[in-house]
Amino acid sequence: MDMTRxxxxxxxxxxxxxxxxxxxxxxxxxxxxxxxIYGESWLAVGMECxxxxxxxxxxLMIGKxxxxxVRDKRGDIRAFHNSCRHRxxxxxxxxxxxxxxxxxxxxxxxxxxxxxLFAATRMPTDFDKSLHGLxxxxxxxxxxxxxxxxxxxxxPIDDFREKLTAYAxxxxxxxxxxxxxxxxxxxxxxxxxxxxARECYHCPTGHPELATSFPVGMSKHFDTADQTKALTFAAxxxxxxIPHDPVEGPWWQVARxxxxxGTNSISMDGQHLSKKLLYAGNDGDIGSMRFAVDxxxxxxxxxxxxxxxxAVPVSSTETHAYNKWYVHKDAVEGIDYHLxxxxxxxxxxxxxxxxxxxxxxxxxxxxxxxxxxxSQEAEMxxxxxxxxxCDKARAYIxxxxx
Numbered sequence: 001m002d003m004t005r006x007x008x009x010x011x012x013x014x015x016x017x018x019x020x021x022x023x024x025x026x027x028x029x030x031x032x033x034x035x036x037i038y039g040e041s042w043l044a045v046g047m048e049c050x051x052x053x054x055x056x057x058x059x060l061m062i063g064k065x066x067x068x069x070v071r072d073k074r075g076d077i078r079a080f081h082n083s084c085r086h087r088x089x090x091x092x093x094x095x096x097x098x099x100x101x102x103x104x105x106x107x108x109x110x111x112x113x114x115x116x117l118f119a120a121t122r123m124p125t126d127f128d129k130s131l132h133g134l135x136x137x138x139x140x141x142x143x144x145x146x147x148x149x150x151x152x153x154x155x156p157i158d159d160f161r162e163k164l165t166a167y168a169x170x171x172x173x174x175x176x177x178x179x180x181x182x183x184x185x186x187x188x189x190x191x192x193x194x195x196x197a198r199e200c201y202h203c204p205t206g207h208p209e210l211a212t213s214f215p216v217g218m219s220k221h222f223d224t225a226d227q228t229k230a231l232t233f234a235a236x237x238x239x240x241x242i243p244h245d246p247v248e249g250p251w252w253q254v255a256r257x258x259x260x261x262g263t264n265s266i267s268m269d270g271q272h273l274s275k276k277l278l279y280a281g282n283d284g285d286i287g288s289m290r291f292a293v294d295x296x297x298x299x300x301x302x303x304x305x306x307x308x309x310x311a312v313p314v315s316s317t318e319t320h321a322y323n324k325w326y327v328h329k330d331a332v333e334g335i336d337y338h339l340x341x342x343x344x345x346x347x348x349x350x351x352x353x354x355x356x357x358x359x360x361x362x363x364x365x366x367x368x369x370x371x372x373x374x375s376q377e378a379e380m381x382x383x384x385x386x387x388x389x390c391d392k393a394r395a396y397i398x399x400x401x402x
Contacts, residue, residue: 047176051070072112081136207352
């Protein structure tokens with residue numbers, strides 16, 4: 001990785017504009033992004049409900065880095081680098097499951113759920129097992145939402161924890177269950193995928209189905225031009241004691257906003273997707289609570305379900321978009337909700353976004369590409385994301401270049 005060259009590219013970035021070409025398509029930029037951005041940021045990985053009992057685990061890849069998240073015997077959720085301390089083999093294949101202990105398939109080194117090494121055969125008598133436990137990964141459980149950070153010095157998270165705990169309270173994240181999940185392969189740079197995910201400039205024409213319930217004409221913090229509706233919605237939430245004003249930190253945003261008139265959920269017809277509501281007050285009409293975490297995720301929580309999107313780079317030209325849908329833990333599939341209906345809107349929307357991002361990537365490859373200006377009315381969150389990316393990169397470069 002040529003840090004001097006990458007430094008030059010960031011210095012070429014013009015304020016209020018998209019990035020220089022090689023910051024999107026350069027192969028060495030991918031390695032930089034993984035080290036400086038994904039390796040130094042808090043990442044949303046799912047919900048506590050996905051680890052329902054002792055030994056439940058989730059194994060996932062953050063780019064080329066394998067991580068395992070597990071519920072230990074005390075009920076605590078821990079995260080570790082998924083790499084055996086013997087010769088580095090992957091202990092758990094990507095996916096999820098339940099195991100009483102974590103056993104490396106190569107030479108059967110065995111770890112307790114707290115990461116300590118339990119057994120390693122045919123090692124010398126003076127071998128100290130206590131020095132060979134799994135290496136931990138920083139983990140935060142915020143109101144039932146799980147976040148990890150691969151850095152040894154994670155960014156401060158206290159303010160985000162406080163705000164998300166308050167805003168997520170009506171949705172009772174700890175009473176969720178995972179109803180459905182999938183992954184969509186997008187042949188586009190991860191930053192183009194996320195810029196697209198951070199703005200709705202394209203939504204009126206690009207997402208007609210989403211526009212049924214989602215206020216696609218909103219600006220920065222989902223601000224609406226209809227002040228009468230905004231004030232009415234705010235008054236309703238104030239009466240219910242539900243926080244809603246937009247709040248943000250350097251790498252996160254949280255807000256609650258009203259959905260379109262006559263709708264109460266983000267769905268094809270704008271109606272609840274699950275009869276078993278997470279919050280029944282105000283007839284289950286509390287808009288959408290959106291939280292977003294840079295560099296890679298956003299989530300929408302309505303009164304009936306929660307949707308979580310996260311983007312993980314695979315290369316400079318490929319991104320995997322992970323999607324998860326959650327409902328109340330007591331909701332019964334086929335009675336309270338139906339999977340095809342549950343997934344339909346975001347599946348349609350994500351496929352449309354895949355086409356838009358891939359088309360954007362092909363255009364950025366052009367010899368005629370020149371960074372263009374963001375709309376100050378419709379693309380402020382996309383610009384905010386790119387500004388954050390540049391600031392994060394600058395801090396990493398300054399710390400690693402003599």
